Amino acid sequence: MTHTPIAAGGCQCGKVRYALSVAPQRSHVCHCRMCQRATGGLFAALAGAPRADFAWTKGEPAVFASSSLARRAYCRDCGTPLSFSYNRPDSHFYITIGSLDDPEAAPIERQFGVESRISWVRFCPDIPEEKTGDSPQAAAFLAEMRSNQG
Ligand SMILES: [Zn+2]
Numbered sequence: 785m786t787h788t789p790i791a792a793g794g795c796q797c798g799k800v801r802y803a804l805s806v807a808p809q810r811s812h813v814c815h816c817r818m819c820q821r822a823t824g825g826l827f828a829a830l831a832g833a834p835r836a837d838f839a840w841t842k843g844e845p846a847v848f849a850s851s852s853l854a855r856r857a858y859c860r861d862c863g864t865p866l867s868f869s870y871n872r873p874d875s876h877f878y879i880t881i882g883s884l885d886d887p888e889a890a891p892i893e894r895q896f897g898v899e900s901r902i903s904w905v906r907f908c909p910d911i912p913e914e915k916t917g918d919s920p921q922a923a924a925f926l927a928e929m930r931s932n933q934g
C-alpha cells in the first residue's frame with residue numbers, strides 16, 4: 785500500500801488488521817449459497833479496493849480457497865471472516881463490511897446472488913439486485929468454477 789490509510793479494520797480478537805488507502809468501493813451483499821456457508825451468516829457483506837490500495841497491517845490471516853476461482857481469508861485464532869478475492873490481479877480485493885472499524889463508511893450499492901436469498905430475509909428492498917452470472921462475462925467466468933466447499 786502506497787498511501788495513507790483511509791479505512792481500516794480487523795478481526796474480533798485484534799490479531800489481524802488491515803487498511804485501505806481509498807474509501808471502500810463497490811460495497812455489496814452476496815446472498816449466494818457459497819457466501820452463506822463461508823460467513824455462517826445469511827449473506828456476505830463486502831466492500832472492495834484495488835489490490836494496490838489494500839494491505840494487511842498486522843498479523844497474517846489464514847486463507848481458504850473456497851473455490852478454484854477465489855480465496856477467503858479469516859483469522860486463524862478467532863475465526864472472523866475477513867476477505868474475499870478472486871484469483872485475478874485485476875479484480876478488487878474485498879473485505880467484510882462488518883470487520884471495518886467504521887461499517888457506516890461502506891453503504892451497500894448492490895445485492896448479488898439473489899437467486900439464493902433465503903425466503904424469509906427482508907433486506908434493503910431499495911438496493912438493486914442481480915442473480916449470479918447475470919452478465920455474459922460473469923457467466924463465462926463462473927462456468928470455470930470448481931467449488932472446494934464440502
Ligand atoms: Zn482474530
Ligand SMILES: [Zn+2]
Pocket residue numbers: 814815816817818819820828897
Ligand atoms: Zn456469493
